[in-house]
Amino acid sequence: MKTCNLLAPAKINLYLEILGERFDNYHELIMVLQSIELSDYIKINFNGTQNINLYCNNLLVPLNETNIAYRAAQLIIKKFPNSLNLYGGVDIIIDKRIPVAAGLAGGSTDGAAVLLALNLLWKLDLNDYELQKLGEELGSDVPFCINGGTAIATGKGEIINPINKLDNLWIVLAKYQNFSISTPWAYQKHKEQFGKCYEKNDKKKNSNNFELLINAIDQKDGQKIGNLLYNDLEKVVLSEHLMITELKSFMEKMGGLGTMMSGSGPTIFTLCQSREQAEEIKNIIVKTFQDPNLELFISKLSSNGINNIKS
Ligand code: ATP
Structure with missing residues (x-):
């Protein structure tokens, strides 16, 4: 096998509750994570050198060692140093379709895709559990992204319990192109505003x-x-952010099943019963806001994680 072509799906949060602070400065969470069909396309080729090269069509994505896809390759090399010598380096080409820093795990899913691809190309024979454990070292959302579907995530988000997979619903996603939220900023703000109310871990306020x-x-x-x-x-x-408040309150009046921010935001999604309903809501938002900076996507809930589309 010389090439892997993968679809790396985004996720939304159907539920995210902060239970408290952890000894390691992360937060103790309980979440329901859900894959959606909106995906990055990732191609990984042997390049005949001993190097890992990274390419991406989105200028917001760093092309250095901070890129989670690159870090995933480095992690595999660290754990299996012979594989690079034996098989040679790879080009990682990311066709970015998932909005960046949007609360949709765009970076995490790319990292999960690289773990899966190198497992195949470098014949490491790691099982899903072993891939998830490696993923944990890259970021809390990576373990979920390996298998995707619908799952309860606890701990920092890295402990995954799959549940009945949803794939029967649609969503409209809305995100301002020029506006992102940093995940550490959102958690820090939450701590400043609500830290005093953190209860002892595992006591769900909204149980x-x-x-x-x-x-x-x-x-x-x-x-x-x-x-x-x-x-x-x-x-x-x-x-x-008033702009996001206004967007959310508009979307929740559109007659969908429910509207919420995903992860640390700022993407807002409305859950819909059908593609037609999602299209209708999207069209109303486009006409009303008339803002070229407001990106809108229609997607379907998906039961898939990283998908190896052709080898
Ligand atoms: P999460 O939901 O996992 O917290 P997110 O969807 O909010 O993540 P990402 O799209 O993963 O956010 O981007 C967060 C930051 O990570 C970006 O600002 C970018 O600098 C950096 N980054 C590193 N690697 C990638 C990647 N492969 N794709 C996108 N962003 C990346």
């Missing part, structure tokens, strides 16, 4: 609704899922 959401997912009941969407970080982002 009743969490259980109801899991039941609704089990029943694939879109209306109930829409009513139970939850994100603790939303209040800190909305309280500081």
Whole structure:
């Protein structure tokens, strides 16, 4: 095998609750993560050298050792130093379709894709659990991105428990192109505003609704899922950014199943029963806002993680 072509899907958060602070300065979380069809396209080729080269068509993505896709290759080389000597280096070519720094795990999914591809190209024979453990070293969202689908994530987000997979619903995603949120900033703000209320880890403040959401997912009941969407970080982002507050309150009046910010934002999504409903909502937003900076996407919930499309 000389090449891997992969689809690396974005995720949204159907639920994100901060339970408290951890000894390592991360937060103890309980989340429901959901893959969506919106994906980066990643091609990985042997390049006949001993180097890892990185290419991306989006100027916002760093092309150096801070890129999570590059870090994934470095991590594999560190753990399996013979593989680079034995098989040779690779070019990693990222066709970026997922908005950057948007709360959609765009970087994490690229990192997961590189772990999967090098496992195949360098014949490492790692199983999914071993790939997830490696992913943990790259970032808390990477383990989920390996298998994707629908899952409860706890700890820092790296402990993954797959649940009944949702793929029957659609979403409209809205993000201002020139506006991003840094994930550490959002958690820091939450700590400043609500840190005093952090309870001892594992005491869910919103536990009743969490259980109801899991039941609704089990029943694939879109209306109930829409009513139970939850994100603790939303209040800190909305309280500081009027533009996102206005976008969200407009979207929630559009008759979808529910509207919420994803992850640390600033992407806002509306859950929809059908593609037609999603198209209709998107068209109304386009006409009303008439803002070329406002990027809108329609996507479907997906039961897939990283998908090796052809070898
Ligand atoms: P998450 O939801 O996992 O917190 P995010 O969706 O909010 O992440 P990313 O798109 O992963 O955000 O980007 C966060 C930052 O990571 C960017 O500002 C960028 O500088 C850096 N980055 C590193 N590697 C990548 C990559 N492969 N794709 C996108 N951004 C990357």
